[in-house]
Amino acid sequence: xxxxxxxxxxYQQFQQLKKEVENKFEVISLxxxxxxCVVKSKSNYSKQEKEWxxxxxxxxxxxxx
Amino acid sequence: xxxxxxxxxxxxxxxxxxxYENQVSFIEGRNYYLIFAFYDxxxxxxxKYNISAGEIARDLTDLEKGIxxxxxxxxxxxxFVVSYNENAEFNEKVIIEKFNSExxxxxxxxxxxxxxxxxxxxxxxxxxxLIEINNFLSHFVNFVTKDYFSSGxxxxxxxxxxxxxxIIYNENKVLIAHADLxxxxxxxxxxxxxxxxxxxxxxxxxxxxxxxxxxxxxxxxLINSLK
Numbered sequence: 001x002x003x004x005x006x007x008x009x010x011y012q013q014f015q016q017l018k019k020e021v022e023n024k025f026e027v028i029s030l031x032x033x034x035x036x037c038v039v040k041s042k043s044n045y046s047k048q049e050k051e052w053x054x055x056x057x058x059x060x061x062x063x064x065x
Numbered sequence: 066x067x068x069x070x071x072x073x074x075x076x077x078x079x080x081x082x083x084x085y086e087n088q089v090s091f092i093e094g095r096n097y098y099l100i101f102a103f104y105d106x107x108x109x110x111x112x113k114y115n116i117s118a119g120e121i122a123r124d125l126t127d128l129e130k131g132i133x134x135x136x137x138x139x140x141x142x143x144x145f146v147v148s149y150n151e152n153a154e155f156n157e158k159v160i161i162e163k164f165n166s167e168x169x170x171x172x173x174x175x176x177x178x179x180x181x182x183x184x185x186x187x188x189x190x191x192x193x194x195l196i197e198i199n200n201f202l203s204h205f206v207n208f209v210t211k212d213y214f215s216s217g218x219x220x221x222x223x224x225x226x227x228x229x230x231x232i233i234y235n236e237n238k239v240l241i242a243h244a245d246l247x248x249x250x251x252x253x254x255x256x257x258x259x260x261x262x263x264x265x266x267x268x269x270x271x272x273x274x275x276x277x278x279x280x281x282x283x284x285x286x287l288i289n290s291l292k
Contacts, residue, residue, distance in 0.1 A: 001161045003072070003114040004169045006176060011112040013180045018105070021189045027097050028188040030231045041192065042094035046138055052131045053098040056105075057189075059127050060120075 018057060025053070068118040072164075073155040074125050075110060076209070079103055079202050082132045084149040085139050092143070097190045099135060100199045102128055107198075108176060111169075153210050160209050163216065168205065171221035174274045178228030181281060185232055197224030222270040229274070229281035236284045243287070250280055 027041040045053070082103070086096050106124045113120055139146050164172075179194055197220045204217025233240065233250070240247050253276040260269050 001158050003161050004165045006108060006111040006173055010176050010180060014108055014176060017180055017183045021183060021187055024188045027190045027192050028186050030193045039090050040094045042096045045098060048134050049098060052134055056102055056127055056131060
């Protein structure tokens with residue numbers, strides 16, 4: 001049983017963009033959030049959570065795992 | 066981890082995370098780090114399921130570490146938090162069949178839209194789109210375990226549309242300067258209006274996304290040509 005693969009170009013672009021913006025962790029609210037029905041972003045990430053997330057984003061870099 | 070357990074593991078992890086995140090989100094806010102991490106791993110699974118099971122298994126282990134940190138902190142901070150003890154049955158073959166037949170094309174469109182908006186906004190955590198992927202996952206978990214009616218694909222559709230509409234709203238000065246583009250957009254808008262509620266029609270959602278995508282990409286190209 002095979003899972004239909006994602007288009008390679010989309011995948012490469014996603015990986016590339018992640019590298020370019022990986023230090024921009026602030027949550028970006030779009031225009032639609034103005035209606036106020038979305039619960040706000042968690043703002044009090046602990047040091048451990050922040051460290052984990054940074055490491056997670058770099059998990060495919062050599063030697064990071 | 067054997068290949069035929071990867072998606073099963075992914076959805077087990079999501080179920081566990083979601084159980085805790087929903088209990089605390091009104092106090093803590095939404096955990097976009099972990100929602101993004103689920104999205105990121107799902108993109109990897111969708112791309113590499115057939116070719117690199119080892120990499121996906123390591124992704125899942127890394128993801129689980131983040132979930133464990135989050136859950137431990139929830140339990141330490143909030144005495145009201147109820148512990149997760151579900152044992153949902155996931156069947157890898159059923160997940161793949163349903164993902165392929167019901168949501169695969171929508172997920173692909175969502176990824177493309179997310180990429181465009183991530184590039185445009187120069188940021189990683191796009192709140193509304195991550196909420197939509199989170200909603201999709203919540204639906205899809207029940208869809209594959211309880212045979213509930215909705216696969217959640219409308220959330221992928223909504224997210225992709227929001228991505229392009231955000232670019233269009235923000236760059237409406239470009240629209241005003243290009244009468245042909247406005248004319249196309251009005252036609253798309255009317256078509257969308259007439260098809261509201263008809264998103265179960267297999268092609269209508271993908272068609273509407275495609276139309277907004279064309280306008281969004283044209284606007285981005287016009288902006289870039291002026292730089």
